[in-house]
Structure formats: C-alpha cells, structure tokens
Amino acid sequence: MKSYKGYLIDLDGTMYRGKEKIPAAKRFIERLQEKNIPFLFVTNNSTQEPQAVVNNLAHNFDIHVTTDNVYTTxxxxxxxxxxxxxxxxxxxxxxxxxxxxxxxxxxxxxxxxxxxxxxxxxxxxxxxxxxxxxxxxxxxxxxxxxxxxxxxxxxxxxxxxxxxxxxxxxxxxxxxxxxxIGKPESIIMKKALNKLGLEKGDVIMVGDNYMTDIAAGINFGIDTLLVYTGVSTPEQVKEKETKPTHVVDSLDEWTLGND
CATH class of the missing domain: 3.40.50.1000 (HAD superfamily/HAD-like)
Incomplete structure (x- = not known):
C-alpha cells in the first residue's frame, strides 16, 4: 500500500452522516494525528467560517482538529x-x-x-x-x-x-x-494542495461521493479513496468509466502505509 504524505478529506458522508457519528472516521483522524500526517477537510460549504466547522466536529462528533485543518470553498x-x-x-x-x-x-x-x-x-x-x-x-x-x-x-x-x-x-x-471553485472542480483542489505544501503524487482525496469528492480528485490528477459511508454505492461506481484508486467500506480498513 502506498504511503501518502497528505490527505484531502470530505466532511458530510465521510466524517459523519448528517447528525450521525461515524466511529471509524474519528479513529481515522486520530491515526493521522498520531503519525503527524497533514490533512485538510475540503468542503463545498461556503456559509461557515473554519472555526464553526471545528466546533461542529468537536461538539457533535468528538473529532478534535484546528482551523488549520479546514479549507472551505x-x-x-x-x-x-x-x-x-x-x-x-x-x-x-x-x-x-x-x-x-x-x-x-x-x-x-x-x-x-x-x-x-x-x-x-x-x-x-x-x-x-x-x-x-x-x-x-x-x-x-x-x-x-x-x-x-x-x-x-x-x-x-x-x-x-x-x-x-x-x-x-x-x-x-x-x-x-x-x-x-468547489468540488468537483480543480481550483479548490489546487488551492488546498498549495496549503498543504505537497506535490500531487504525495496526496490522496478521501470522500463518499463519486460525483464531487472522487471526481475532484480525478479531475485534478491525484489518487482517490472512496468510502461507502455516504452517497455513492458500489453499484453506482461500477457504472463509472474511471474508477476510484481505492475503495473501502469503512475507514477502519484503510492503512496509512506504515500502520
């Protein structure tokens, strides 16, 4: 398994489902933090400041990050x-x-x-x-x-x-x-990559929605990880000409390359 130096990550459907917790998501973020692997939540939500996203993750989902981990449209x-x-x-x-x-x-x-x-x-x-x-x-x-x-x-x-x-x-x-600007366009992906300070080959886009998250990664030319905890289903992905680089049912299945 390739070891990625940075992660671009979707929120709703990937870190949580509406108001429902996804326990594997919390564990996934904690593994990234333990290994000091940089990550950014890349969200199409333009209404909130990063601090509001941080507060929502902490108060409602017990996922603790900083505003430096949030990149909104x-x-x-x-x-x-x-x-x-x-x-x-x-x-x-x-x-x-x-x-x-x-x-x-x-x-x-x-x-x-x-x-x-x-x-x-x-x-x-x-x-x-x-x-x-x-x-x-x-x-x-x-x-x-x-x-x-x-x-x-x-x-x-x-x-x-x-x-x-x-x-x-x-x-x-x-x-x-x-x-x-937002997903699935490449503008937000390029700006997010600049913020991480990494190269395309070093990062992966993680999300639950093929049409936004995965398509954004594909359009930008980076690897993708589709997790089946939200919008897209295996049946839908089977119909797509360009497949995600990786697919998992849960983020617990994903290894960071040196786990």
Missing part, C-alpha cells in the same frame, strides 16, 4: 480571486458570513455597482434585489464566480436548494456561465 474562492489580479479588489457577493469574511480577510471590499467580481454562493436570505444587483454587475463586465455547483443540500426536511441552484438563476439571467 469560501476560502478557496477568496484565494483564487486574490491570485488573479492584485489591482482588482472590489466584489459583490451573494452569500453568508463565511464567504464574505473570507473575501474581506483577503483584502477585498464590497461594492454594489461596477465591482470587479460577482461571487455567488449559498445565501439563506437571498432576494430578488440581490439577484438584480449581481445580474447588472455581470452584464457590465464583472467576472462571475460561483462557489460550488451543488444543486441540493440534504437536511432533516429533505433535499433543499444548494448554491448551484442560486448560481443557476444568475447564469440564466446573464446568459453567462460562472467559473466554479
């Missing part, structure tokens, strides 16, 4: 924009506090008219007026960024609209496609 979006043009710093954002704080912390300021960028993510209080401002700004030349393409989110009521559904409305209104 909000952070990836801000990092991506910051790398484009240092002279362009105005942005209009549809999104929650996590996204806006990430942009602010990267030196961006918010403008409703003639911004350099329009960033659209999940916003629980989205309004027609926000869509109107985003549409007009993009029509006037702002670069259009979408945090992630997830059309739905699972919660206790069922599958509710996700960021991708909000972004799709702006795409329809502007007749322009957004540049997407």
């Amino acid at each position: 909000a952070l990836a979006t801000a990092d991506y924009l910051a790398s484009l043009d240092k002279t362009k710093r105005s942005v209009y954002a549809i999104g929650e506090f996590g996204l806006k704080k990430a942009l602010f912390d990267n030196g961006f300021y918010f403008a409703e008219k003639k911004p350099d960028y329009v960033v659209v993510g999940l916003d629980y209080d989205v309004t027609y007026h926000k869509f109107e401002l985003a549409t007009l700004a993009i029509k006037e030349g702002a670069k259009f960024i979408g945090t992630n393409a997830d059309t739905n989110l699972p919660n206790e009521r069922g599958l509710v609209p996700g960021a991708g559904s909000i972004i799709a409305l702006v795409e329809c209104a502007t007749q322009q496609k957004a540049t997407y």
Whole structure:
C-alpha cells in the first residue's frame, strides 16, 4: 500500500452522516494525528467560517482538529480571486458570513455597482434585489464566480436548494456561465494542495461521493479513496468509466502505509 504524505478529506458522508457519528472516521483522524500526517477537510460549504466547522466536529462528533485543518470553498474562492489580479479588489457577493469574511480577510471590499467580481454562493436570505444587483454587475463586465455547483443540500426536511441552484438563476439571467471553485472542480483542489505544501503524487482525496469528492480528485490528477459511508454505492461506481484508486467500506480498513 502506498504511503501518502497528505490527505484531502470530505466532511458530510465521510466524517459523519448528517447528525450521525461515524466511529471509524474519528479513529481515522486520530491515526493521522498520531503519525503527524497533514490533512485538510475540503468542503463545498461556503456559509461557515473554519472555526464553526471545528466546533461542529468537536461538539457533535468528538473529532478534535484546528482551523488549520479546514479549507472551505469560501476560502478557496477568496484565494483564487486574490491570485488573479492584485489591482482588482472590489466584489459583490451573494452569500453568508463565511464567504464574505473570507473575501474581506483577503483584502477585498464590497461594492454594489461596477465591482470587479460577482461571487455567488449559498445565501439563506437571498432576494430578488440581490439577484438584480449581481445580474447588472455581470452584464457590465464583472467576472462571475460561483462557489460550488451543488444543486441540493440534504437536511432533516429533505433535499433543499444548494448554491448551484442560486448560481443557476444568475447564469440564466446573464446568459453567462460562472467559473466554479468547489468540488468537483480543480481550483479548490489546487488551492488546498498549495496549503498543504505537497506535490500531487504525495496526496490522496478521501470522500463518499463519486460525483464531487472522487471526481475532484480525478479531475485534478491525484489518487482517490472512496468510502461507502455516504452517497455513492458500489453499484453506482461500477457504472463509472474511471474508477476510484481505492475503495473501502469503512475507514477502519484503510492503512496509512506504515500502520
């Protein structure tokens, strides 16, 4: 078994299922910590700050990490924009506090008219007026960024609209496609790898969803580990032309190469 120097890891479905604990996930993270193997939770959630993710893992799942272990699509979006043009710093954002704080912390300021960028993510209080401002700004030349393409989110009521559904409305209104940052796109993977400071051949992407987690790893050209504790099933994966590098039923089955 290859020994990987770093891990990129999904959250929901991999570390927990909604509000349900996955005991093997806690043991997996503790094994990584014992061996000082660096890891990042790579999540398409743009609404929360990393500290909120840390608190959720600790309080609800007894998994204890730091904010240095969390890389959200909000952070990836801000990092991506910051790398484009240092002279362009105005942005209009549809999104929650996590996204806006990430942009602010990267030196961006918010403008409703003639911004350099329009960033659209999940916003629980989205309004027609926000869509109107985003549409007009993009029509006037702002670069259009979408945090992630997830059309739905699972919660206790069922599958509710996700960021991708909000972004799709702006795409329809502007007749322009957004540049997407989150999984399965490579942008978030590249930024996460930069944060780890490792090479592609040194890391592996771990997740439960072939269409986001595993596809992100495949698109980026790194090894993948699919764990059957969440979305994807063996029957679904059997139909895929490109298979995950590794599959396990539980993270307890996975050895770190020097276990």
